[in-house]
Every structure is written in structure tokens, then in C-alpha cells.
Amino acid sequence: MSNVVRLFKDPPSSPEEPPGVAAADLPPAQEAPPERLWVRCSRAVRTAATHERTRTAGRAAVRHGMYVVGGTRIVTRRAWEGRTAARYERLLRAAEAAGQLDLAQEWEERGQRFREARHRRRMDLLTAPVKLAKSAAAGLGLTVGGLLLLGIVLAVANRNIADLAAPTMALITLIRWAVFVASVVWGPLVTFGPFALLLALWGVGRHQQAAPQWTLPDRGQDAGAPITPSVVVTALRDLGIAPLRNAIKEMGDAGAAMLSPIRIAGCGVEVDVTLPSGVSTNEVQNRRKKLAENLTRHEHEVFITIPEAARTVRLWIADSGALDEPIGPSPLVTDETLTANYKTGRAPWGQDLRGDAALISLYQRHVLITGLSNQGKTAALRALALWLALDRTVEFWLGDLKGVGDWAMFEGLATVLIQGPTDEHVIQVTEMVEDGVKEMNRRLQAPPGTEFPPLIIIVDEAQVAFMCPATDEDRRPYGGSKATSRYFMAVRKIHNQGRAVNVILWEGTQDPTDQNLPKLVREGAHTRASLVVGTESQSRMALGDKAVNGGAAPHLLRQGLDKGTLVVASDGIQIPAGQASITVRTHYIDTDEAAEVAERAKALRDGVTILHTIDSGDEDRDPLADIAGVIGDAPRVLTQDVLKRLATLNEDAYGGWSFIDLKRVLDGTGAEPYKSDGRMVVARDRVHRALANRPDDDSASTSA
Numbered sequence: 001m002s003n004v005v006r007l008f009k010d011p012p013s014s015p016e017e018p019p020g021v022a023a024a025d026l027p028p029a030q031e032a033p034p035e036r037l038w039v040r041c042s043r044a045v046r047t048a049a050t051h052e053r054t055r056t057a058g059r060a061a062v063r064h065g066m067y068v069v070g071g072t073r074i075v076t077r078r079a080w081e082g083r084t085a086a087r088y089e090r091l092l093r094a095a096e097a098a099g100q101l102d103l104a105q106e107w108e109e110r111g112q113r114f115r116e117a118r119h120r121r122r123m124d125l126l127t128a129p130v131k132l133a134k135s136a137a138a139g140l141g142l143t144v145g146g147l148l149l150l151g152i153v154l155a156v157a158n159r160n161i162a163d164l165a166a167p168t169m170a171l172i173t174l175i176r177w178a179v180f181v182a183s184v185v186w187g188p189l190v191t192f193g194p195f196a197l198l199l200a201l202w203g204v205g206r207h208q209q210a211a212p213q214w215t216l217p218d219r220g221q222d223a224g225a226p227i228t229p230s231v232v233v234t235a236l237r238d239l240g241i242a243p244l245r246n247a248i249k250e251m252g253d254a255g256a257a258m259l260s261p262i263r264i265a266g267c268g269v270e271v272d273v274t275l276p277s278g279v280s281t282n283e284v285q286n287r288r289k290k291l292a293e294n295l296t297r298h299e300h301e302v303f304i305t306i307p308e309a310a311r312t313v314r315l316w317i318a319d320s321g322a323l324d325e326p327i328g329p330s331p332l333v334t335d336e337t338l339t340a341n342y343k344t345g346r347a348p349w350g351q352d353l354r355g356d357a358a359l360i361s362l363y364q365r366h367v368l369i370t371g372l373s374n375q376g377k378t379a380a381l382r383a384l385a386l387w388l389a390l391d392r393t394v395e396f397w398l399g400d401l402k403g404v405g406d407w408a409m410f411e412g413l414a415t416v417l418i419q420g421p422t423d424e425h426v427i428q429v430t431e432m433v434e435d436g437v438k439e440m441n442r443r444l445q446a447p448p449g450t451e452f453p454p455l456i457i458i459v460d461e462a463q464v465a466f467m468c469p470a471t472d473e474d475r476r477p478y479g480g481s482k483a484t485s486r487y488f489m490a491v492r493k494i495h496n497q498g499r500a501v502n503v504i505l506w507e508g509t510q511d512p513t514d515q516n517l518p519k520l521v522r523e524g525a526h527t528r529a530s531l532v533v534g535t536e537s538q539s540r541m542a543l544g545d546k547a548v549n550g551g552a553a554p555h556l557l558r559q560g561l562d563k564g565t566l567v568v569a570s571d572g573i574q575i576p577a578g579q580a581s582i583t584v585r586t587h588y589i590d591t592d593e594a595a596e597v598a599e600r601a602k603a604l605r606d607g608v609t610i611l612h613t614i615d616s617g618d619e620d621r622d623p624l625a626d627i628a629g630v631i632g633d634a635p636r637v638l639t640q641d642v643l644k645r646l647a648t649l650n651e652d653a654y655g656g657w658s659f660i661d662l663k664r665v666l667d668g669t670g671a672e673p674y675k676s677d678g679r680m681v682v683a684r685d686r687v688h689r690a691l692a693n694r695p696d697d698d699s700a701s702t703s704a
């Protein structure tokens with residue numbers, strides 16, 4: 001290494017010495033110059049002064065000092081109010097601030113009465129000295145007279161004249177003792193009295209927490225503390241709404257007059273707050289997070305709704321953490337005997353926040369459920385369908401535009417089941433909904449009074465249909481929201497007229513936008529429910545302005561944590577008076593449980609033929625084969641159901657068919673319609689026999 005030329009005379013020492021250099025070989029480390037004493041002192045002082053323990057001690061000292069100051073203020077005020085009309089004035093102002101004019105009038109009258117009584121007492125005082133002197137003279141005379149009389153009685157009884165003065169002397173001795181005791185006690189009383197007074201004032205101040213906020217112990221410690229009127233009033237006062245703060249300050253101790261009694265409501269409490277004039281309900285609603293924090297709760301644990309009464313907000317405050325507890329399983333899963341009734345029944349969907357069962361009527365209501373992805377939309381929609389499947393009169397046509405098997409259990413239950421995400425599936429779903437329109441039109445033309453079995457058309461992941469770019473041979477788009485858009489127009493028609501003839505559309509859709517969920521489609525649903533969504537504007541799309549203005553806030557639910565929690569706006573569910581929506585935590589029915597419920601529903605019904613696709617129906621039909629196809633495995637099917645299924649299979653060929661046409665085809669085949677239990681049916685075996693015995697058998701093929 002001797003040929004290495006060093007570029008630096010004194011290379012700077014590296015922070016880490018190369019390994020292998022013995023410590024002894026190193027030059028002695030250069031010692032840092034000693035710090036000045038004042039620097040060290042000031043640093044020590046600063047460390048000590050800013051240490052957490054010092055701060056806590058400092059806060060405690062100020063706090064307890066302020067308790068005495070606050071206590072003095074409170075006691076003085078109480079004394080002052082006890083002697084003057086200030087109390088009545090204060091309560092009068094509080095009632096005025098809260099806009100309670102009746103109450104204000106009452107306080108004014110009471111104050112007036114107090115002043116009159118005080119005036120009378122003062123007038124009485126003017127004549128009091130004379131009265132006092134007179135009664136003192138009378139009292140003295142009576143006492144002296146009484147003592148003398150007692151002395152005379154004693155002197156006569158004891159035959160001793162000296163006893164005449166004995167009672168008077170005894171009284172004088174008593175007075176002397178009293179003076180002696182007072183003089184002994186006086187010294188300590190004078191010494192300790194002020195301390196006792198301070199202690200009493202401190203006690204009052206501590207009880208009322210009369211110290212600045214920053215000196216009080218951390219509020220985090222009492223997270224989840226019980227909700228009392230004073231907690232609610234303080235939380236409202238500190239909300240940052242100036243008129244509310246001033247009004248509450250004016251009210252002083254009377255702030256709780258704004259509150260209704262605090263009621264236990266499910267896993268939380270509920271209280272109505274009548275706001276002072278000048279404070280609007282949505283100002284409070286907009287500060288939900290702050291209010292929740294002031295109440296030592298998380299934002300999602302406080303719900304603010306607007307009840308009927310004017311200028312009133314209803315707060316529902318959850319017990320801390322209670323909303324994170326799961327709710328129990330669905331009655332659909334636990335009660336194997338459960339059945340449904342489309343017209344009169346209500347689906348057991350979940351629980352509201354009060355813990356009451358949330359039951360929803362699905363009778364003649366189009367349904368729309370929205371939410372972000374993977375939050376439980378399919379599960380919520382499916383739970384409704386599973387319940388309704390337990391009414392055997394209900395027919396389902398189902399299109400699942402995700403197609404990963406979420407609805408697979410409806411195989412054998414739904415008359416039409418389309419599962420898949422491609423444009424081809426969208427086309428089939430569109431045709432299914434268009435067939436729904438035809439069925440609706442057919443029903444609308446039926447004689448008045450005709451009863452129509454419910455037909456529920458379900459499209460899950462409907463946004464896929466709206467966003468589909470495919471067009472048909474006439475260049476009409478399947479997706480989009482133009483007047484030519486086929487899916488959109490079919491949905492609109494059913495929304496407009498399907499209800500009365502029981503052709504009902506349910507849609508599940510994800511992450512709504514104006515493009516994937518057009519306004520007219522949103523507005524067309526009678527029951528609108530939303531899981532968590534991203535923004536308030538999405539909440540408005542999902543539930544409508546009215547519900548959101550009334551406090552519905554699915555955008556404030558927590559993504560991932562509030563799975564299955566829906567905000568529902570519908571007249572089919574009981575919503576507390578004055579509110580526009582209700583929050584429902586739905587029972588979760590997983591896919592396996594759903595399959596079990598579906599099996600039960602199937603057991604309630606005959607075999608139903610599933611049409612996995614809708615035929616476009618241009619080819620020549622074979623009516624007998626088609627009849628066999630739509631009968632499926634059921635031993636016999638009502639003629640009207642055969643007609644309906646034929647029409648679903650191919651509207652063009654069979655849409656206009658009546659019983660006469662059916663009879664015409666079956667006449668002479670040996671499979672003619674016949675009466676069973678008083679109703680006309682077609683038997684599967686007979687139709688199959690007719691098919692088999694047909695001379696020109698070659699064209700027979702079922703289209704199922």
C-alpha cells in the first residue's frame with residue numbers, strides 16, 4: 001500500500017472505524033467541550049417543565065384552585081338568586097332563547113309574584129323595630145315574672161326565703177357558662193372556619209366541574225360514558241354553533257329544558273332536542289362528527305334525524321361499541337316452518353337501531369338496492385327474494401349480471417335464471433325485462449277484477465346492463481339511458497305500470513352514478529335502500545333528496561365495517577313518525593343457508609321449468625314439444641301457467657295464446673286439458689305419451 005498517494009492530509013474520521021483496528025491503536029477521541037452550566041440548567045428546567053407528569057400536576061393544581069373559585073361563584077350566585085329575582089330572570093331568558101313562549105310567560109308571572117311578596121316583606125320591616133322592642137319588653141317581663149313566680153313557689157315549698165332568687169340565679173349561671181363555652185370555641189372557630197369554608201366551596205366547584213376544560217382530566221377516560229342530560233347539553237354547547245352556544249349559556253342550569261326525557265332505544269338511547277330559535281336542524285346534522293366526539297362516541301354511533309316537531313332534532317346515541325356486535329341469524333334460517341305471503345306478509349329483513357325487528361312489505365313495490373361493492377347488496381336483495389319464495393304463488397325471473405353463483409340456489413325456483421356478466425347476458429336480461437313488459441301489457445288488458453299472480457323480475461348488478469355498449473340489428477342500444485335504450489325503456493315501462501298488475505322489478509346496483517343508474521330509474525322504485533356509498537351525492541341518488549334532507553346518510557356508514565347495514569326509504573317498512581328513512585342492520589344469510597331456504601321453497605312448489613335463456617323465437621315452433629318443455633317435471637300444471645310459460649318462452653309465437661289455442665293443439669292427442677281439484681290442468685305424462693306416439697316425431701325437441 002506504500003504506493004498509494006493520500007489525497008487528504010488529515011482525512012476526516014469516519015463514524016465507523018474499519019473492522020480489525022484495535023481500540024488501543026486509535027488516537028484518544030477528542031473530548032467534546034463541556035457544556036456551559038446555564039445551558040444544562042435551562043435544558044433540565046425545560047425538560048422538567050414540559051414533562052407529562054409536571055403538566056398533569058400543574059393541571060391538577062390549577063383545576064383544584066379553580067374549583068374553589070368556581071364554587072365561590074356558584075355559591076354567590078345561588079345566594080344572590082335566593083334573595084333577588086335573578087333566578088326568574090334567567091329562566092325567563094332561557095325559555096325565550098329556546099322559543100318556549102308559554103314557559104317564558106309562566107316564569108315572568110312567577111317573578112312578578114316574587115317581587116310583590118318581597119315588597120310586602122320590606123314594608124313590614126319598617127314597622128319591625130317598634131314591634132321588636134315591644135315583644136322584647138313583653139318577653140323580658142314574662143321571663144322575670146315567671147322566674148319570680150317560680151322562686152315564690154320554691155320559697156314557700158322549702159320554707160326558705162333565700163330560694164326566692166334561686167331560679168333567677170340559675171339562669172344567670174347558665175348565661176355565664178354559655179359565654180364561657182363560646183369564648184373557648186371562638187378561637188379554633190376563627191382559625192379553622194375559613195378552611196372549612198374553602199373546603200365547602202371547593203366541594204361545590206368540584207361537583208359542578210367548575211374549572212376550565214383544559215384543566216379537567218382527559219375525556220378519553222370516560223369514552224362510552226352514560227348519556228345524561230348535562231352530557232348532551234354540554235355536547236351541544238361545544239358544537240361550534242354560536243347561537244346555540246349563547247342560548248345554552250343564557251339558560252345556564254336550565255339547558256336541559258331543551259331535551260325530552262332520554263329514552264332507552266335498543267342498544268342505545270334516544271333524545272329529542274328542541275333547538276333555540278336561530279339554530280337550524282341541518283346545522284346540527286352537519287356537525288355529526290363533532291357531536292359524536294363531544295358525546296365520547298364514534299361518528300357512526302350517533303344518528304341525527306328530524307322528527308315531526310318543528311325545530312327539533314332526534315339524536316340516537318349507541319352504547320359504545322354496541323353497533324359492532326353482530327345481530328342474530330335470520331328467522332328464515334332458524335324457523336323452518338316459516339312461510340310468506342306476498343300481499344299481507346312482511347319480510348324479516350333485520351333489526352333497526354332500536355333493536356326492533358325490521359319487517360318490510362314487498363307488496364306491489366319496485367325495489368332498488370345500491371351500495372359500494374362487496375358490502376352485502378346481493379345478500380340483502382337475496383334475503384328478500386328467499387322470503388318471498390316461501391309464497392308459492394310468486395314467480396321469479398332472475399338475471400344476475402355478475403354470475404358467480406350468488407343466485408345459483410334459485411335454479412329450480414325461478415322460471416328464468418340468467419347468470420353471467422357478458423353482453424350476451426345483458427341482451428338476455430333485457431329481453432327478459434321486455435317480456436315482463438309484454439306480460440304487464442297482457443295483464444293490463446285483462447277484464448277488471450282479474451287477480452294476477454305476482455311476477456318478480458330481479459336484475460342484480462343492473463349497472464352492467466346500463467353500461468352495456470351492445471346494439472341490436474336495428475342499431476338500438478341495450479344499455480344507456482336514451483329513449484331508444486332497450487333495457488332502460490323496459491325498466492321505465494314496468495316502473496310506470498307494473499305495480500297494479502303485480503309485475504314487479506327489483507334491481508341491485510353498485511356504486512351509483514348518473515350513467516349507471518339513470519335518474520328516472522332511481523325515482524321509479526318504491527322501496528329504496530342503500531348500503532354504504534362514497535359521497536352524499538350518491539346517497540341522494542340512492543335514496544332521493546327527501547330522505548337525505550331528513551337525515552339519511554348512507555355515505556357516513558363505514559365501508560367494510562357496516563356490511564349489511566342499510567338505510568331504507570320505503571312506505572313498506574315502519575319508519576318513526578316524521579323521519580324519512582330508517583337504518584336497518586340486515587340478517588346475513590350466507591350462500592349455504594340461502595341454498596337450504598331455497599330447497600324449502602322448492603319443496604313448497606311443483607317442479608318449475610327453468611328457461612336459462614330467452615329464445616329469440618324466429619324459428620318454426622313445435623307447440624306440443626314446447627308444452628312438454630314448459631311443463632318440466634311437474635306431474636301436472638295449470639293451463640293458465642302453461643300459457644304463461646309458453647308466452648315467456650316465445651312471446652311472438654305464444655304471446656297471444658288463450659286457453660282455446662292450447663286446447664286446439666292438445667285436442668285429439670290424448671293429452672287434452674282436464675279438471676283436477678276443480679281447476680283445468682295439463683298432465684306431463686299424457687303430453688309425453690302424445691309426443692312419443694306422434695307419427696311425425698322427427699321435429700320434436702324441447703327448448704328448455
Ligand SMILES: Nc1ncnc2c1ncn2[C@@H]1O[C@H](COP(=O)(O)OP(=O)(O)OP(=O)(O)O)[C@@H](O)[C@H]1O
Nearest residue numbers: 372373374375376377378379380563564586587588
Ligand atoms: N348482513 C350482513 N352482515 C354481515 N356481513 C355481511 C352481510 N351481508 C353481506 N355481508 C358480507 O359481505 C360480503 C359481500 O356480500 P355480497 O356479495 O352480498 O356483497 P355485494 O355488495 O353484493 O358485492 P358485489 O359488489 O360483489 O356485488 C359477504 O361475503 C359477507 O361476508
